[in-house]
Amino acid sequence: MAWLHRLLPEAASSLAPGVDAVFSLIFWMSLFWFVVIQGVLIFFVLRYRKNRTRYPAFHSVALEVFWTLVPTFLVMVLFVYGWRQFRNLRYAPSDALEIHVTGRQWLWQFTYPDGRTTLNDLVVPLNRDVQIVMKSADVLHSFFVPAFRVKQDLLPDRYTRLWFRATRADTFEIYCAEYCGTGHSRMLGRVIVLPEDAYETWKNRGEGGTASTKRVDPVERGRQVYETRGCKACHSIDGSRGVAPSFLGLYGHSVELEGGETVLADENYLRESILDPQRKVVKGFQPVMPPFQGVLSEEEVDAVIAFIRSLGTEEGE
Ligand code: CUA
Numbered sequence: 001m002a003w004l005h006r007l008l009p010e011a012a013s014s015l016a017p018g019v020d021a022v023f024s025l026i027f028w029m030s031l032f033w034f035v036v037i038q039g040v041l042i043f044f045v046l047r048y049r050k051n052r053t054r055y056p057a058f059h060s061v062a063l064e065v066f067w068t069l070v071p072t073f074l075v076m077v078l079f080v081y082g083w084r085q086f087r088n089l090r091y092a093p094s095d096a097l098e099i100h101v102t103g104r105q106w107l108w109q110f111t112y113p114d115g116r117t118t119l120n121d122l123v124v125p126l127n128r129d130v131q132i133v134m135k136s137a138d139v140l141h142s143f144f145v146p147a148f149r150v151k152q153d154l155l156p157d158r159y160t161r162l163w164f165r166a167t168r169a170d171t172f173e174i175y176c177a178e179y180c181g182t183g184h185s186r187m188l189g190r191v192i193v194l195p196e197d198a199y200e201t202w203k204n205r206g207e208g209g210t211a212s213t214k215r216v217d218p219v220e221r222g223r224q225v226y227e228t229r230g231c232k233a234c235h236s237i238d239g240s241r242g243v244a245p246s247f248l249g250l251y252g253h254s255v256e257l258e259g260g261e262t263v264l265a266d267e268n269y270l271r272e273s274i275l276d277p278q279r280k281v282v283k284g285f286q287p288v289m290p291p292f293q294g295v296l297s298e299e300e301v302d303a304v305i306a307f308i309r310s311l312g313t314e315e316g317e
Pocket of ligand 1: 103141142180
């Protein structure tokens with residue numbers, strides 16, 4: 001049924017057909033019984049709408065047994081069929097490539113076997129089993145890739161896992177599927193599936209950049225970092241007040257801190273606030289930003305500062 005599949009997200013993992021098959025079975029079974037039951041209901045309403053005393057209620061043990069056993073059997077079919085797919089989803093092949101994920105308010109941080117990290121962009125090889133080992137640095141999040149038909153919660157102080165094998169070289173959305181605060185709807189990421197040779201090239205490039213990283217001018221590069229590495233979820237660039245102070249007109253102005261102190265927003269202040277945000281918290285804001293020490297490269301920190309600087313020194317507050 002092609003039109004039913006058009007209602008579903010594209011299927012791009014080895015697990016997707018199995019999940020879709022369970023979904024289709026439940027869908028068609030439900031539709032069938034809906035039509036049968038509503039049909040009988042409507043028929044009875046019309047057929048027996050008068051003279052209700054002429055047809056007294058009766059009791060039939062055979063009928064009761066019949067309509068108890070049939071649904072029981074059907075539900076057992078669904079259970080066994082669904083259970084087999086569930087088991088398939090649960091247990092990763094033992095030679096799967098392992099990638100660690102940390103969910104934070106509000107970004108995804110991926111750590112690869114060679115120790116490098118990327119933010120919001122998960123780069124995986126095509127047609128390889130990949131196991132994702134997840135934990136949260138703060139509250140509950142949920143890692144959801146609709147095209148792969150996989151979804152799993154991330155918890156603080158505990159590891160959870162899921163696995164998939166991507167079957168199409170393309171870019172797919174990652175959503176956070178568990179409400180986790182103000183930035184929840186913007187906690188977006190991408191899975192970038194690369195053919196084996198492109199993946200090797202990416203891997204051998206060494207530094208912790210993302211696949212989309214190119215050397216461009218620092219301001220453009222900074223904008224890219226701002227957009228892909230989680231800054232955007234909290235810091236606006238149009239002066240509007242979000243979870244965190246806006247970047248508009250920040251550079252070169254004095255900033256009032258919790259505790260009454262005032263600092264000048266220069267390179268050193270910005271750098272410190274990116275790497276160790278809890279040191280100087282801006283008055284009126286919560287200390288919720290995770291430290292980016294060891295997460296952003298030197299080059300990325302420089303670029304973000306260049307970007308913030310480009311957002312003007314004219315505007316006030
Ligand atoms: Cu993280 Cu919702």
